[in-house]
Amino acid sequence: MKKKVLVTGAGGQLGKTIEELYLKNNFGLDFVFANKAKLDISNKDNLHSYFKDFNFDYCINCAAYTNVEQAEKTPKLAYKINTEGVENLSIICEKNNVILIHISTDYVFDGEKEAAYTVNDKTNPINAYGKSKLEGENHIKNTLTKYFIVRTSWLYSKKYGKNFYKTILEKAKTEKQLTITTEQKGCPTDTVNLSKFIFKLIQEDNQAYGVIHFCDDKVMTWYDFAEQILIENNLSNNIYLVKVNNYRTFARRPKSSVLKNSHINVN
Template identity: 55%
Template structure:
């Protein structure tokens, strides 16, 4: 019998990457992709009817409110999508015996640590986006045992608006760029995260709980921009300038690198270094 997987938020960058990689289903795994238009997870009645009519083994929740700046003003909407809708999913996954894989964020931490964050470290989000994502995590943990919460960071892909795509386009336009060094984290390829999620399902792991997944290593946004520039066109080096930071509505953690030791020990899985993952991704440009 095939393992049937529902992917919510299928038009987001992670959902589209999973679709690109796994739309041609193998003999044992079948993906079903539902965009917001096809399935509004904030509507409990609609969601309940959907799960009653369709049987799934897993639900990968890629649906999220991800505009960190706007979340400072649209607090109610951020919590509606990142927390209350996640509670809906958790309740229905429990009812229908579905394993929930939920994508969360490094922004559940305050950034005051100076070594990689562990899954067991104290959470303390400093912006509304992080607070809404943490609330979603808590709803899941309280509602069902059969879940994987995957915290990730600085996602990029071929799809949508993200830092890597923006910098690639600006470099090609020969624009002069000012890039901040105020934050240290880990860029993460949606391709690599998709591979991990597939391996998690394929191996039918029962080691439920919270996990950190990003590429390995650490970088500032400036470091990431420099690495992009190196891969594309070295003659534009002088177009990148460091700045200490920008004035923003939302506070960001100064340090949000996450330890992947739990993934290594529980799943025998080691993510690629962020530079290697980036180089692989930029081969498509």
């Protein structure tokens, strides 16, 4: 019998990437995709009725509040999804014996470490978004035994959602000069690569439960990433990039949130 997999937050960039790959090759799995209109993880009744209708083996939680700036101004919105919603999902997964694969973030760290962060490093988020995601992680750990918390870094899709990759391409259409910060360091991660990793976790029935770090392996600043995007799209001659050290944002952001990938048995 095929494993049945629920994807929450299926309308976002990662959810849409997973769906695209699934439609191209279903990997011997049976997926159900639920966007927020279909399933709101902050609504307990909605969750209970949804899980009652299906017999899921896995739940991939892509539902998240990811607007870092807005989370600082209206933290209740971030906590409603990233903390309370994840708590609800943990409880329903435990009740129905569903393995949860939850997508988390490099922003659970403060960015003060010079080397890459490992799964054993102490967390210390410095903004509301990071704090809400960490509290969500803690609910999972306190509720479930069968779970994967997959922390990733600077996630982007070339096709879906709003992200840095697509923003740079949009700006390249109308602007001749872009000012990009060198202040932060991370590992830009393509949703395609993260999706393939998640598929393999399920296909191979991996049971190395716990926290995992997964990101693409190139360490960059936002300036480096912008430069790569322009080169990749043959636009480097059209746009002049200007480096700046200071980057004013409402939310504090970790200066270095490079993650060290976990070595788990996924081929």
